[in-house]
Amino acid sequence: MRSKVASTLLGIAAALLVTSSALADGSGLPGDRGRPAGDGFPPLNPSPRPAAPPTPTPHVQIRSPGMDLALTAAQAIVEGCKGFPLTVSVANAAGEPILLYISDGAAAANGYISLRKAYTAATFKAPTSQLVSKAQQDADFAAQIKADPNLMAYPGGIVLKAGDEVIGAIGVSGHPGHREEECASIGVEKIKDQLLALVPAPPPVRGIATVPAEQQAVVQLGAGGPEVLQMQSVPVLSPAADQVLVRVFAAGVNPHDWKFRQQSPPKVLPRIVPGMDFAGVIETLGPGVTGLKVGEAVFGTSGEFNPDGSTLNGADAHFIVVAAANVEAKPSTLTYEQAAGLGLIAWIAGRAMDDARLRAGERVLITGAAGGVGSAAAQIAVARGAHVIGTASPKHFAYLKSLGVSEVVDYHDPNWIKRVGQVDMALETVGGPTAAMALNAVNKGGTFITTNPSSVTKEQYDAAAAAGVNCPEAGGPRPVPGPFLKEVAELVRARKFTVHVDRTYPLAEAAQAQEYNAAGHTEGKIVLVVTNQAQSH
Numbered sequence: 001m002r003s004k005v006a007s008t009l010l011g012i013a014a015a016l017l018v019t020s021s022a023l024a025d026g027s028g029l030p031g032d033r034g035r036p037a038g039d040g041f042p043p044l045n046p047s048p049r050p051a052a053p054p055t056p057t058p059h060v061q062i063r064s065p066g067m068d069l070a071l072t073a074a075q076a077i078v079e080g081c082k083g084f085p086l087t088v089s090v091a092n093a094a095g096e097p098i099l100l101y102i103s104d105g106a107a108a109a110n111g112y113i114s115l116r117k118a119y120t121a122a123t124f125k126a127p128t129s130q131l132v133s134k135a136q137q138d139a140d141f142a143a144q145i146k147a148d149p150n151l152m153a154y155p156g157g158i159v160l161k162a163g164d165e166v167i168g169a170i171g172v173s174g175h176p177g178h179r180e181e182e183c184a185s186i187g188v189e190k191i192k193d194q195l196l197a198l199v200p201a202p203p204p205v206r207g208i209a210t211v212p213a214e215q216q217a218v219v220q221l222g223a224g225g226p227e228v229l230q231m232q233s234v235p236v237l238s239p240a241a242d243q244v245l246v247r248v249f250a251a252g253v254n255p256h257d258w259k260f261r262q263q264s265p266p267k268v269l270p271r272i273v274p275g276m277d278f279a280g281v282i283e284t285l286g287p288g289v290t291g292l293k294v295g296e297a298v299f300g301t302s303g304e305f306n307p308d309g310s311t312l313n314g315a316d317a318h319f320i321v322v323a324a325a326n327v328e329a330k331p332s333t334l335t336y337e338q339a340a341g342l343g344l345i346a347w348i349a350g351r352a353m354d355d356a357r358l359r360a361g362e363r364v365l366i367t368g369a370a371g372g373v374g375s376a377a378a379q380i381a382v383a384r385g386a387h388v389i390g391t392a393s394p395k396h397f398a399y400l401k402s403l404g405v406s407e408v409v410d411y412h413d414p415n416w417i418k419r420v421g422q423v424d425m426a427l428e429t430v431g432g433p434t435a436a437m438a439l440n441a442v443n444k445g446g447t448f449i450t451t452n453p454s455s456v457t458k459e460q461y462d463a464a465a466a467a468g469v470n471c472p473e474a475g476g477p478r479p480v481p482g483p484f485l486k487e488v489a490e491l492v493r494a495r496k497f498t499v500h501v502d503r504t505y506p507l508a509e510a511a512q513a514q515e516y517n518a519a520g521h522t523e524g525k526i527v528l529v530v531t532n533q534a535q536s537h
Contacts, residue, residue: 375403
């Protein structure tokens with residue numbers, strides 16, 4: 001999704017990079033010499049001699065943030081292109097000259113041409129290259145230019161805009177072959193960030209319901225046990241470009257939530273809102289968001305957290321701001337409770353299957369297959385035609401069989417790994433000694449992936465690599481969640497994927513929910529109920 005702000009900046013950059021391809025040559029000194037009489041422009045260097053009719057408008061020095069940027073760009077062009085004979089003219093929005101610079105070796109006539117470029121760009125509110133092209137195609141326009149010498153269009157006029165408003169113009173002119181385009185690009189780079197700041201952002205598109213300024217959310221105060229989780233009032237944030245504000249109906253609980261709380265030093269976590277997975281409706285669209293609409297039922301994952309506490313933004317709240325790319329339309333067959341359990345597990349499991357380049361018929365071992373990531377990975381692997389072997393306790397056997405798992409192995413059996421045999425891929429979600437056993441079960445050329453990388457030593461990874469086992473680095477570059485969310489949503493609609501909610505808790509009992517998840521006996525997902533719409537479709 002491409003923001004309107006980005007499009008505006010690209011348009012400005014394209015305009016600034018347009019330069020003259022055929023320029024007049026001339027000679028003389030800077031000033032009015034060499035200019036056609038009666039051209040209607042104010043004199044560049046006013047003199048006592050009579051001005052040719054019509055009487056020129058006296059030069060008016062106008063200062064504004066926009067013109068400051070134009071002057072900054074002109075200065076950057078001059079400084080960055082030393083040694084190139086060229087002229088740079090700056091005009092205000094009315095086309096009135098602000099500055100004319102003629103470098104050593106440049107002809108005064110080129111200064112006049114650069115002034116015309118700036119004037120024409122400001123007058124027509126478009127790059128002069130566009131006007132020349134239009135004149136070539138439009139006889140009426142060409143006649144208008146011919147009738148009024150002030151409207152002669154030269155390629156190379158640069159118009160500076162803030163949004164749709166012209167704030168000034170620049171003309172760059174020189175002899176052919178003197179790299180005008182390169183010089184103009186220097187001016188672009190110098191001011192593009194400042195010019196972008198002048199572009200007024202369009203107001204967010206909001207839903208019918210009033211968005212409150214404050215909301216109740218779970219707030220984590222430092223690191224530690226469940227006691228650091230408290231309900232507090234926090235601000236409702238507004239979405240920036242390419243973001244959306246989602247009204248949360250239900251939030252998913254993941255091992256990441258309690259592991260991060262328990263293991264992080266207190267100084268790293270002054271105050272955060274935990275939770276990454278959510279389901280609800282879009283309340284506000286940020287600038288530039290397309291493909292989504294206000295009021296649409298969605299699910300997704302933030303895909304990140306704020307360890308420095310710089311923003312109180314998390315899923316364990318009534319509202320969350322997320323990247324629009326991390327949001328997917330909720331399948332109508334799922335309740336919001338079920339959809340809230342999809343985000344992170346779809347991302348992790350889908351990425352694991354992609355990293356393994358899983359093919360139909362391959363043998364896949366998934367440890368902890370009844371958990372959130374395990375059950376998601378099992379369903380994705382089954383949908384891709386794999387032979388899936390899952391470890392679990394006997395009470396979860398029926399559940400895994402219902403997901404299409406081909407073989408279910410009791411991990412309490414001390415010889416469980418022998419029953420598994422060799423596999424083409426292992427996705428390990430349990431940790432501890434299980435990780436090393438799963439790693440040793442992978443064939444040469446196979447892939448081992450774990451959600452607990454600290455459970456495998458460097459020596460074990462090195463030995464596996466020497467044996468020809470692929471071990472993608474945990475914590476390496478991660479693709480965005482969007483494609484994996486879409487894949488799972490399509491599987492749900494095709495009735496090849498389901499979400500089993502093991503247990504729900506009210507939002508205020510997030511601490512109890514995390515503790516239950518940490519116990520490690522979950523079948524499916526644990527979900528926080530934020531509103532009474534959570535059980536609806």
